Amino acid sequence: MERIALLLATICYLFSFGHTLFALGAGRFQPGRFNFIAMAMGALSQGWYLSMRGAAEHACPIGNLAEILIFLSWSIALIYLVIGPAYRLSLMGAFTAPMVLLLQIVALLLPGEIRHGFFRPNPWVETHAALSIVAYGAYGLACVAGFMFMVQEGQLKSRRPAPIFHHLPPISILSEAIKRLVWIGFLLLSLSFAAGFIARLMVSGGKFWFSLLIWFLYAGILVGSKQGLLSGRQLAIATSAAFLLALILLPVIEKLSAHA
Amino acid sequence: MNILCAGLNHRMAHIDVRERFAVRETEMGDMLGRLREIEGVTGAVMLSTCNRVELYASSLCPLRALEGFRLILADRAGLEAPLYHHDTPHAVRHLFRVASGLDSMVIGETEILGQVKKAYAAAAEAGAATRPLHKLFQHAFRVAKSVRTATQITSGPTSIGSVAVELAGKIFGSLVDRRVMILGAGEISERTARSLQSRGVRSVIVSNRTYERAAALAAEIGGMALHFDHWEKGFADIDILISSTNAPHMILTPEKLEPLLKLRRGAPLFVIDLAVPRDADPSINEMDGVFLYDIDSLEQIASQSLDVRRQEVDRCESLIEQHVGGFLSWMRSIHGPEATPFGKKA
Incomplete structure (x- = not known):
């Protein structure tokens, strides 16, 4: 059943991505309802999978890298479903679908049986872990918005904009969306750290420093943008690079946790 | 029952001529009343914008309706109107093209759809729109929406x-x-x-x-x-x-x-x-x-947008053609296949 839920989610995201590619190829730049519904169905299927895992383990379903990636892609999809339409960020779904799909496929390819023992049923530990991943979900979507910013800025600088230019949101709105998502991620990550402290969670030195590095990286981005030290482009590059770095570090942190 | 379309537009008449035939909003009620008095005209919708003055009428005898319209315009402006005219199915196709912005001076402009809606609303309010005209205009609005969303005919700015x-x-x-x-x-x-x-x-x-x-x-x-x-x-x-x-x-x-x-x-x-x-x-x-x-x-960029729009015309035309077919099927189901073209007796 769990496998079916996962496959269903993958198919939904694949549909969303495929439909977007097809629409772009045909010169249509409004993925519209189909894309949104496919993303929503994907998130629902992932939610179904996660709830089954949670019920089976009596704990937050983030016991191995595969589950973490699924939880992360679920968070990204969920945040997109909330903020995408609210901010009228048309085409954001088109940029979000490939990222979510990639995370989902990697999760499917990873062995899912090995579970780490550190998530013993403790609400604070689980809050810490779940909030961290949702925070990364917000950072992931900030990365998507960053990519969209860079594409749109490139179009504006080229002075010969391609048809996609007319369908991408204004760079100021993308910049604002990036800032808000980084703020959301930063607050959630800070709360997750607080929950970790309350739980007196013991983590390895490597994990601690990696986590702190990510926290300071995003804090620096926020201060830089608040002080007007970062232009929109620099903000977009910084948030995209920070998330990619976090993604690369995620398996390392996970490995360190396993050995802690 | 036939659908007649007759009028003049920016391609046929200079603005000096068009402005003489233009019908102001305040005159629309009277104009619709006069049009309905033409023998054989059962319903009428009058579209008057800066680029066109057009009559869409449901009529048993399009030829008489056309002559009546010509006389009314000549009487208003004091000169003979250089009119084009179409009957079913060309009149249907023409309205769908107009509402979709394909017949506009700047191809793909969207203001025309609002003007068509306004003309239809005025006729409906004056009780001048018959069932085929209601159906025709509702269909035209759907066509315009579909053309806009399925193609890039409105893409990009043009000035x-x-x-x-x-x-x-x-x-x-x-x-x-x-x-x-x-x-x-x-x-x-x-x-x-x-x-x-x-x-x-x-x-x-x-x-x-x-x-x-x-x-x-x-x-x-x-x-x-x-x-x-x-x-x-x-x-x-x-x-x-x-x-x-x-x-x-x-x-x-x-x-x-x-x-x-x-x-x-x-x-x-x-x-x-x-x-x-x-x-x-x-x-x-x-x-x-x-x-x-x-x-x-x-x-x-302006010319690039116009090029994109021009490239989309064929796609729009084929979409419109499907809708013309759909509308004609509906007409046949209501009135039978006896629609009378110009030059034949009703």
């Missing part, structure tokens, strides 16, 4: 002013409360500033070598005049700079902009250089947060 507005929108989002500075009070800068004002720009600063000219333009567009020697002082607070001075050298160079950009704390700057020779060094476009467009690049 310098609208290109500037679209680009500003893609940089700043809403233009409400954005500040504009005009350097050099030329006619084209004025038009561009007005286009931006129409989208919500509130504050406009005008700076010109001749202060009186700046003051006059500022008064005209509701802006503020600034001595040309001091234009740099207002630079930190503006979002859009429209430049069209007669300066023989470039006045916006990276060296000049660099210290000014520091004051802007990363806020983007949209520079519209309308001057020939150019006022802005092209290399300022490489600076972070600066977006420079000169007259050529603006014109290129």
Whole structure:
């Protein structure tokens, strides 16, 4: 059943991505309802999978890298479903679908049986872990918005904009969306750290420093943008690079946790 | 039952002629009343815009309806109207093309759909629209929507002013409360500033070598005049700079902009250089947060949009053709296949 839920989610995201590619190829730049519904169905299927895992383990379903990636892609999809339409960020779904799909496929390819023992049923530990991943979900979507910013800025600088230019949101709105998502991620990550402290969670030195590095990286981005030290482009590059770095570090942190 | 379309448009008649046949909103009720008195006309919708005056009528005898319409127009304007006319199915196709903007002067413009809706509403209110006309116009609105969403016929701006507005929108989002500075009070800068004002720009600063000219333009567009020697002082607070001075050298160079950009704390700057020779060094476009467009690049985007629209016409036509087929099936199901074309007796 769990496998079916996962496959269903993958198919939904694949549909969303495929439909977007097809629409772009045909010169249509409004993925519209189909894309949104496919993303929503994907998130629902992932939610179904996660709830089954949670019920089976009596704990937050983030016991191995595969589950973490699924939880992360679920968070990204969920945040997109909330903020995408609210901010009228048309085409954001088109940029979000490939990222979510990639995370989902990697999760499917990873062995899912090995579970780490550190998530013993403790609400604070689980809050810490779940909030961290949702925070990364917000950072992931900030990365998507960053990519969209860079594409749109490139179009504006080229002075010969391609048809996609007319369908991408204004760079100021993308910049604002990036800032808000980084703020959301930063607050959630800070709360997750607080929950970790309350739980007196013991983590390895490597994990601690990696986590702190990510926290300071995003804090620096926020201060830089608040002080007007970062232009929109620099903000977009910084948030995209920070998330990619976090993604690369995620398996390392996970490995360190396993050995802690 | 037949659908008749007769009228004149921007391709057939010059504005001097069109304006004589135009029907004002206040005259529409009377006009519809007169049209319905024509023998054989059961219902009528009259579309009168700056580019066209057209009658859509349901009629048992299109030829008589056409002659009646011709007489009414000649009586109104005091001259013979150079009319084109179509009956079913061409009249149906024509309305679908008109509502979709394919028959407009600027292909793909969307204002026409609102005008068609208004004409239909006026006829419906006056009780002049019969069942086939209700069905025809409702279908036309669906066609226009479908053509707009399934093709790129409305894609992109098509004039310098609208290109500037679209680009500003893609940089700043809403233009409400954005500040504009005009350097050099030329006619084209004025038009561009007005286009931006129409989208919500509130504050406009005008700076010109001749202060009186700046003051006059500022008064005209509701802006503020600034001595040309001091234009740099207002630079930190503006979002859009429209430049069209007669300066023989470039006045916006990276060296000049660099210290000014520091004051802007990363806020983007949209520079519209309308001057020939150019006022802005092209290399300022490489600076972070600066977006420079000169007259050529603006014109290129406008013509690019028109090209995209022209390329979409075939797709639109085939979509329209499917809808014409759908409408004709409905007509046949209601009235049978005996629709009478022109030149034959009803």
